Amino acid sequence: MNKTIVLATDHAGFELKEHVKKFLIKKGYDIKDFGALEYDKLDDYPDFILPAAKYISEHKLIGIIFGGSGQGEAMAANRIKGIRAAVFYNGPNEIVELSRIHNNANILSIGARFLSNQDAESIIELWLSTDFEAGRHAQRIEKLDS
Numbered sequence: 001m002n003k004t005i006v007l008a009t010d011h012a013g014f015e016l017k018e019h020v021k022k023f024l025i026k027k028g029y030d031i032k033d034f035g036a037l038e039y040d041k042l043d044d045y046p047d048f049i050l051p052a053a054k055y056i057s058e059h060k061l062i063g064i065i066f067g068g069s070g071q072g073e074a075m076a077a078n079r080i081k082g083i084r085a086a087v088f089y090n091g092p093n094e095i096v097e098l099s100r101i102h103n104n105a106n107i108l109s110i111g112a113r114f115l116s117n118q119d120a121e122s123i124i125e126l127w128l129s130t131d132f133e134a135g136r137h138a139q140r141i142e143k144l145d146s
Contacts (some may be wrong), residue, residue, distance in 0.1 A: 006063035008034040010045035010054035010073075016027035016120055020064060023121050032061075047074040056106060057082035063107045064124060074109035076096025083107060089114040095124050100130035103114050103138050105124055 005024055009017040014036050021031050030108035036043050039073035050067055056063045059079050067073040070087045077085040086099030089111025108127050110120060 004030045006032045008048040009066035012068035014039045016112040017066045021119045049073045053077040053080040053083045065109045066112045068113045070109035070111035085109045096127045101133045105130040129140050
């Protein structure tokens with residue numbers, strides 16, 4: 001498995017992204033950070049999310065993106081062919097598992113306003129350790145990606 005994880009955020013997720021970046025580096029992952037690289041309350045998430053999603057799709061990587069709720073960021077990412085972004089903002093953990101098992105999500109979009117740093121670490125570890133089940137789900141993914 002490739003140990004590179006792509007990160008991207010706007011101002012709303014900046015602080016959590018920076019925390020997660022340090023956490024993932026300690027875990028041995030290589031990080032490709034598409035920004036924001038500094039806090040700017042006037043920045044716009046498409047400026048960071050779209051390039052990150054394109055890179056993930058082109059290089060067959062996985063990514064974690066952040067926003068206030070993660071909703072707009074996932075919507076932006078999902079406009080890119082080959083991207084399957086799932087949103088998590090502190091719902092049942094099973095949502096994160098199912099995003100991988102059934103949907104082979106290649107981006108986790110986190111609502112930073114709804115998770116503590118520790119909750120984010122825990123849910124990211126769960127997401128990264130959950131594999132795609134394939135089987136009957138593979139044909140659905142092929143339809144999405146074609």
